[in-house]
Amino acid sequence: QKEVEQNSGPLSVPEGAIASLNCTYSDRVSQSFFWYRQYSGKSPELIMSIYSNGDKEDGRFTAQLNKASQYVSLLIRDSQPSDSATYLCAVPGGSYIPTFGRGTSLIVHP
């Protein structure tokens, strides 16, 4: 049974701070990893994809991947109240059936 684990939160950070979201996975053959943002009552929105070990930066977002330790993280710099949402980690895995984490709720307070 493939697993993708995320801390459900809520993770509360002040505006302007760095929010750090973490995800661990069990399927060692996974080659691609995705972060989605989901606002309440809306559908998931792809914000980052990462395929290689190391960091990938896109604006205020940085994804970090460590395949040896089987974790992927998302850093949000200069957090804004509009970043308040649930962040889902997705790991397709070797069986080509994607597994999503349950998501981490992020609250950015002014």
Add this chain to the structure above:
Amino acid sequence: KAGVTQTPRYLIKTRGQQVTLSCSPISGHRSVSWYQQTPGQGLQFLFEYFSETQRNKGNFPGRFSGRQFSNSRSEMNVSTLELGDSALYLCASSTLAGVENEQFFGPGTRLTVL
């Protein structure tokens, strides 16, 4: 470029009925995947279609089925509805086959089974 569209957006059915949901992918995308999202189980994969062929299927009963047309539009059908089928049904499209590629979600269809 228009995003993924799903119809209807909301649906209310009673137990035992069947329902058909529709998804139009982003223009040029040939892969369509379907997901069920509930508060209890989170986001779960139903199936993926590419070039009118089902590529893989999640762990759902045979009451859940789907198909894809030559224009890449897809439908999913749920027969003999149960109360537990109440959920947000999401469709996602991708340029390439395989859920290991970037997927873009539609707004979803909220199904309520009474």
